[in-house]
Amino acid sequence: MSKKILLSHGGGGEETQSLIKELFFKHFSNETLLKCEDAAVLSVSGRIAFTTDSFTVSPIFFNGGNIGKLAIAGTVNDLVMMGAHPKYLTCSFMIEEGFAYDDLEQIVLSMRDEMLKSGVQIVAGDTKVVPKGGVDGLFINTSGVGEIVCEGISAHNLQSGCSIIVSNEVGNHGACILAKREDIELESELKTDCASLWKPVKALIDAGVNIRALRDATRGGLSAVLNEWVQTSNVCIEVDESKIPVSPEVRGVCELLGFEPYEFANEGTMVLCVEGGEEEKTLKILRGFEETKKASWIGKVSHLYKDRVILSTPWGSKRFLEPPKGELLPRIC
Amino acid sequence: MPKVDLIEGFRDPCHMKALAEIIAKECHKKINIMEVCGGHTHTIMKFGLMQILPKNIEFVHGPGCPVCIMPKERIDHAIALASMPNTILATLGDMIRVPGSKTSLQKLRAEGKDIRSLYSPLDVLKIAKENPDKNVVFFAIGFETTTPMTAVLIKDAVEHKIKNLFFHINHVTVPEPIDVIMQGGDAHIDAFLGPSHVSVITGYKIYEPLAQKYKTPIVVSGFEPTDVMESVLKIVRQINEGRSEVENEYKRAVTQDGNVKAQELISTYMEQRSHFRWRGIGDIPKSALKIKDEYGFLDAEIVFKDFLPTQEIDDHKMCICGDILKGKAKPFDCKVFGKACTPTNPMGSCMVSSEGACSAYYKYGSLLEKGAKA
Known part of the structure; x- marks a missing residue:
C-alpha cells in the first residue's frame, strides 16, 4: 500500500x-x-x-x-x-x-x-x-x-492616455479548473496559465519601460482588475473587446455555460498599465517570454465615464464591464 | 460538413454593420418586438444591439427565464424539501440563489443542508447511486429545452428501479404565456423573436397557431448577434409586406417538427398540469408539466406532500417584475431597480437570475439608461 x-x-x-x-x-x-x-x-x-x-x-x-x-x-x-x-x-x-x-x-x-x-x-x-x-x-x-527594484507602481497611478495591456490569453486557469471539476470533456487541451512573472517584469524594468500599474488577474479575472483600477484612480478604461486574447477552448466553455472569460481566474496573467506610446516596446519585450508571448494591447485610460470600464464591440456598440458578483453559476438553457 | 466557427462566424463585424444598415433602410415605422427568451435579452444587451438598430425598433422583454417566472411558493417547496432530514436536493444553475419567502437554497446550504447545483441533470443519477441511504430530490426547472433531460432521468429511475430518487417538476411551456400576454391586449407587441433552444426540441410548428390568431410575425432566432439582427430584418420585411408568419432564422438547429424522439420521451412520463401560477403573471391554464399519475411514486409533490407549504406568495409591492415579464414595463421603470434591488440583493425575480431582464439591464444596460424606458 x-x-x-x-x-x-x-x-x-x-x-x-x-x-x-x-x-x-x-x-x-x-x-x-x-x-x-x-x-x-x-x-x-x-x-x-x-x-x-x-x-x-x-x-x-x-x-x-x-x-x-x-x-x-x-x-x-x-x-x-x-x-x-x-x-x-x-x-x-x-x-x-x-x-x-x-x-x-x-x-x-x-x-x-x-x-x-x-x-x-x-x-x-x-x-x-x-x-x-x-x-x-x-x-x-x-x-x-x-x-x-522599481518604485511607484500602483493602482493609484492610472492617468488618461495610458495604455492597458494583458500579458496572455485570459480565463485559462478558471476554465481549466471548471472543466476538470465538472468533467467537461474538450477535444483540445485546456491548460492553466499558472506561471511566475518575475522574468518578463524584470525585463520591462531593465528596459526602462514606464510602468504605471501592474496586477495579476487572479480571482475575479480581468474584469475585477480593471474595475479596481478605475475606482482607485478615478478614471475610465476603454477596452476594445476584439483585442482581448481568449483561447477558443475558453470561449467555448464560456458560451456553453453562460460565463464571461473576463471573470475567470488567471494564475500567470497580468494586466499592465504603461505610459502612452510605450505599448509597442512593452509588447515586444513581453512577447519574447513563453509565459507572456500572447501579450496584447486591449485599451486605454480616459475620462469618458469616471470609475467605469467600457467595452466596445467591433461594430461600434458599447457596454459597461461590471465587476464580477456572487457565486459563478451556469445558465440553465 | 464544412467547418463553421459557431461563435466568431456569427459575430462578424462586417455582417453586423451591413445588417444594421439594411434594417435602417427598410424599417419605416415603429415596431415593438418581444423577445420571449432570456437568452435573447442577454444577446441584445451584451452585444449592444439597441445601439446599432434604428430607434423605431423597440425590444420588449418577455417571460422566458425559467428562474424568473417561478413563484415564491415553489421556491419554498425546494427549501422545504432540502430541509427534510436525510435529503439531498439537486437543481440547476442560479435557482439556488433565488430567495423564497424566508430564505434561499444558497443560505440553507451554508447552514449545512446538502444542496447541489448541477451542470448536467444526469449527475443526479450518480448522486442517487452514491447515496443509497438518502432521499435525492431533483428540483427540475426550465422550459421545453431542459424537459427532455428530466424525462431521461425519470426513465432511468423507472427502468433501474432507483428507489431514492424523486422529482419536483417545474417545467413550463412557451406558447401559453404568449397567448395570455396577447389576450391582455395592453402590451403593444407587433412581433416576436421565437426562442432558440426551446424550438430545437419543439419545432417551430408550435408557434403557427399564435401567429395566425394574433396576426403577428414570429421569427425563431439563434442566440448569436447576427442571428438576432437577421431575425429583426425578417420581422421588418414581414411587417412591410403585411405578412404574419412563423419564419425560421435558426435553421442550423431548428426544424418544423423539432426533436420528435425527445417529445415522445416527455409525453411518456409527463403530462400537462391543469394550471400553473407564473410569478408576476398569475395562473395560466395548461402552461406546465407534471409527472404522470402512474409514476406518482417518483413525484416529490405527492411523496413528500406533508412537508410542502401550500400558501401562495406574491412579490414585494414595489417590485414590477410582473409588468416586466408581461412586456408592459422596462427595468428602468422600476423605482427599486439598481437601488434596493441588485443582483447581490434581489427583491424581484427578474434580478435574481442571470437570464432575467433586470439582471441583464443591471449588468450591461446602464450606458443606455436614457433610451430604454418602456
Whole structure:
C-alpha cells in the first residue's frame, strides 16, 4: 500500500522531523532553512514588499500545474506586481491525514521547480496534519518578501492616455479548473496559465519601460482588475473587446455555460498599465517570454465615464464591464 | 460538413454593420418586438444591439427565464424539501440563489443542508447511486429545452428501479404565456423573436397557431448577434409586406417538427398540469408539466406532500417584475431597480437570475439608461 501522511507526521516528534528532513529540507534546501532556527534571519536592502496568500484549490492537480506550483507563483507574482524582486518565502502546509505521500512529494517538487524561475527561496515553514475532513486534502499558505527594484507602481497611478495591456490569453486557469471539476470533456487541451512573472517584469524594468500599474488577474479575472483600477484612480478604461486574447477552448466553455472569460481566474496573467506610446516596446519585450508571448494591447485610460470600464464591440456598440458578483453559476438553457 | 466557427462566424463585424444598415433602410415605422427568451435579452444587451438598430425598433422583454417566472411558493417547496432530514436536493444553475419567502437554497446550504447545483441533470443519477441511504430530490426547472433531460432521468429511475430518487417538476411551456400576454391586449407587441433552444426540441410548428390568431410575425432566432439582427430584418420585411408568419432564422438547429424522439420521451412520463401560477403573471391554464399519475411514486409533490407549504406568495409591492415579464414595463421603470434591488440583493425575480431582464439591464444596460424606458 502506498505511503500516507498520518496524524503523527504533524505531532512534532520523530515522524515530523523525518517528514521535514526527507521531504521539505531535501527539496527546498538552502542555507537559511537548514539552520532550523525558530525564525529565519534575513538581510535585505532598501524598501521591501511583503505579502501572503492561502491556496485551497480543488482539484489539487490540474492540467499544467498543481496547488504547489500555484502557491509559489501566486505569492511571487503578488511581489512582482509591486515592482519587487522576490527573495524569501515562508510556507505552511495543512495536510489532511491519509493524504498520499507521493502526491505530496510531487507537489513539493513542483514548488522547487517554480522557485527556480524567480530565484526565490523558502526560508521558514510549518507543517500541520489535521484529522480527516479538517481540510480538503491539502491547503498551503505562502508569505513572501521582495526587494523593491522599481518604485511607484500602483493602482493609484492610472492617468488618461495610458495604455492597458494583458500579458496572455485570459480565463485559462478558471476554465481549466471548471472543466476538470465538472468533467467537461474538450477535444483540445485546456491548460492553466499558472506561471511566475518575475522574468518578463524584470525585463520591462531593465528596459526602462514606464510602468504605471501592474496586477495579476487572479480571482475575479480581468474584469475585477480593471474595475479596481478605475475606482482607485478615478478614471475610465476603454477596452476594445476584439483585442482581448481568449483561447477558443475558453470561449467555448464560456458560451456553453453562460460565463464571461473576463471573470475567470488567471494564475500567470497580468494586466499592465504603461505610459502612452510605450505599448509597442512593452509588447515586444513581453512577447519574447513563453509565459507572456500572447501579450496584447486591449485599451486605454480616459475620462469618458469616471470609475467605469467600457467595452466596445467591433461594430461600434458599447457596454459597461461590471465587476464580477456572487457565486459563478451556469445558465440553465 | 464544412467547418463553421459557431461563435466568431456569427459575430462578424462586417455582417453586423451591413445588417444594421439594411434594417435602417427598410424599417419605416415603429415596431415593438418581444423577445420571449432570456437568452435573447442577454444577446441584445451584451452585444449592444439597441445601439446599432434604428430607434423605431423597440425590444420588449418577455417571460422566458425559467428562474424568473417561478413563484415564491415553489421556491419554498425546494427549501422545504432540502430541509427534510436525510435529503439531498439537486437543481440547476442560479435557482439556488433565488430567495423564497424566508430564505434561499444558497443560505440553507451554508447552514449545512446538502444542496447541489448541477451542470448536467444526469449527475443526479450518480448522486442517487452514491447515496443509497438518502432521499435525492431533483428540483427540475426550465422550459421545453431542459424537459427532455428530466424525462431521461425519470426513465432511468423507472427502468433501474432507483428507489431514492424523486422529482419536483417545474417545467413550463412557451406558447401559453404568449397567448395570455396577447389576450391582455395592453402590451403593444407587433412581433416576436421565437426562442432558440426551446424550438430545437419543439419545432417551430408550435408557434403557427399564435401567429395566425394574433396576426403577428414570429421569427425563431439563434442566440448569436447576427442571428438576432437577421431575425429583426425578417420581422421588418414581414411587417412591410403585411405578412404574419412563423419564419425560421435558426435553421442550423431548428426544424418544423423539432426533436420528435425527445417529445415522445416527455409525453411518456409527463403530462400537462391543469394550471400553473407564473410569478408576476398569475395562473395560466395548461402552461406546465407534471409527472404522470402512474409514476406518482417518483413525484416529490405527492411523496413528500406533508412537508410542502401550500400558501401562495406574491412579490414585494414595489417590485414590477410582473409588468416586466408581461412586456408592459422596462427595468428602468422600476423605482427599486439598481437601488434596493441588485443582483447581490434581489427583491424581484427578474434580478435574481442571470437570464432575467433586470439582471441583464443591471449588468450591461446602464450606458443606455436614457433610451430604454418602456
